[in-house]
Amino acid sequence: MNSQASPTLMSQTSVAPDAPLNIALLGYRSAPHSGGQGIYLKYLSRSLARRGHKVTVISGPPYPQLDPEVTLVRLPSLDLYEHGLRSIRPIQLLSRLERIEWVSKLTGGFAEPYTFGERVKCWFVGRESEFDIIHDNQTIADGILSLQHRGLPLVTTIHHPITKDYRVALAAEPRWYMRLLIHRWHSFLRMQKRVAPQLQSVVTVSGASATDISDDFNVDRSAISVMHLGVDTELFRPMPEMEREPHRLMTTASADAPLKGLAILLRAIATLRSSYPDIRLTLVGRPKPGGDTEKLIASLGIGDVVESCKGISHEEMVQKYASASVAVVPSIYEGFGLPAVEAMACGVPLVSTDGGALAEVVADAGLVVPAGDSEALAAAIHQLFEDDQLRDDYASRGLSRAEQHFCWNRCAERMEAYYRERIAAC
Structure with a gap:
């Protein structure tokens, strides 16, 4: 110095x-x-x-x-x-x-x-x-x-x-x-x-x-x-006693920050809805009233699909991961991507973009798609919805990667x- x-x-x-x-x-x-x-x-x-x-x-x-x-x-x-x-x-x-x-x-x-x-x-x-x-x-x-x-x-x-x-x-x-x-x-x-x-x-x-x-x-x-x-693996952990809801997605995002790619995920959900009428999204983060995200949800006609929550405890977040069948990280860019690691530590099958460091962090422990591509995101979610064995495989891979590499x-x-x-x- x-x-x-x-x-x-x-x-x-x-x-x-x-x-x-x-x-x-x-x-x-x-x-x-x-x-x-x-x-x-x-x-x-x-x-x-x-x-x-x-x-x-x-x-x-x-x-x-x-x-x-x-x-x-x-x-x-x-x-x-x-x-x-x-x-x-x-x-x-x-x-x-x-x-x-x-x-x-x-x-x-x-x-x-x-x-x-x-x-x-x-x-x-x-x-x-x-x-x-x-x-x-x-x-x-x-x-x-x-x-x-x-x-x-x-x-x-x-x-x-x-x-x-x-x-x-x-x-x-x-x-x-x-x-x-x-x-x-x-x-x-x-x-x-x-x-x-x-x-x-x-x-x-x-x-x-x-x-x-x-x-x-x-x-x-x-x-x-x-x-x-x-990641705190004592807190972010699988909860096998909770039943996963079919076709429920989970994401955490600053709802009106373009970097987090929430608009991409919302468009993917609109594409998937015809095949999965019961599809639901748990969004940890609340859209700004009257903001771009609320307007997009309304224009896509998926207001009944998105369930947002903000200010929940980490324990409540873990429970929401446990009830989801697939976790999604749709970010355009992440310097690291902590939500991806938290999802993996909870044993939830993961779909992630390759934005920034996400491909490096997720590696082969999740389905990775190009950032900003709603069609690719929808296809990956569809692939996991349709294949129980694939979901179990990625859940196991993610849990192992979180425990071995992110301590x-x-x-x-x-x-x-x-x-x-x-x-x-x-």
């Missing part, structure tokens, strides 16, 4: 080979319902703590749900996406960072990565020697980069470059004014594109993401290490070795 760092900062890197580490994990939004980033912090912090390390999670709101042995440091923000623009008190505008958040939200932007990075930079002043390693989860902000410049051992996980979301959202939106809003919301990418090439230690979750990060963020491929995510304990073991390597390099 920075060879000009002061002796005080560098002294923290003298760590015995097997000594427990003091680890700081950073996340600007870390609640499990915030998506894969929140799940990543929850399970990585748990697994590292169980290996005997002292783990501190430093997070902006919404805050994570952590195990008791993991310390949580809260760095409050306005959290305007939860509370709205009118929640602010005039005195709060005296703060530069809160003014930035308010004006950004007012004009359609997303300032949280930048403002969280600035708060982290300030929080670490005087605390530089408290941690052996700092691990940022996708913030990729100026303030986080400053820690590296100060000589602190820094690792950054980039799940995938958000440039992918940006391009897919633009391609799916024909209205010029909405395209302007999409461009405005993704303006934080300018910062991330500037910061990412300067990061010396980058971790990502798949080979496909590593290639995309190198291409889109101009990060040296040799600086990127690939470590697959895990949080193995992920934490590899991450610990990587931390020690990076500490030694400082």
Whole structure:
């Protein structure tokens, strides 16, 4: 790292080979319902703590749900996406960072990565020697980069470059004014594109993401290490006591995010309905009222087919997997594809697209079709509906793959070795 760092900062890197580490994990939004980033912090912090390390999670709101042995440091923000623009008190505008958040939200932007990075930079002043390693989860902000410049051992996980979301959202939106809003919301990418090439230690979750990060963020491929995510196999598990409903599909998707490919699945269901009048879809995620997904469901005439739910517990999600005959991951792009692994761990036969890392993650444990092809998706679902033995075969393959390849304990073991390597390099 920075060879000009002061002796005080560098002294923290003298760590015995097997000594427990003091680890700081950073996340600007870390609640499990915030998506894969929140799940990543929850399970990585748990697994590292169980290996005997002292783990501190430093997070902006919404805050994570952590195990008791993991310390949580809260760095409050306005959290305007939860509370709205009118929640602010005039005195709060005296703060530069809160003014930035308010004006950004007012004009359609997303300032949280930048403002969280600035708060982290300030929080670490005087605390530089408290941690052996700092691990940022996708913030990729100026303030986080400053820690590296100060000589602190820094690792950054980039799940995938958000440039992918940006391009897919633009391609799916024909209205010029909405395209302007999409461009405005993704303006934080300018910062991330500037910061990412300067990061010396980058971790990502798949080979496909590593290639995309190198291409889109101009990060040296040799600086990127690939470590697959895990799945909680104690929670996501088969429930053989529950009966599967014939022709019931299960998917988890941010319903109005084009990247998740829900529109492709809905069109496939409309194609299949004539052959399977009792076809049903359990959608974990609720369409925006009056949004594009609701309009598409109405235009396809499948309003009675789609049963959506949001805010359910993981245990309830496992029960819904257990009642489905086929799980579907229709995404246009995934940096990893945690829903695919969760479905496999539940022993549900899987149909997945090859978007992003999905072909890498699913391999031969599911039926894989081209991303964006509703006809291919319908054909694969039809194939599984018609063949009991094939469903059993893919259910068994998926369960075996989840158990053998996607384990949080193995992920934490590899991450610990990587931390020690990076500490030694400082």
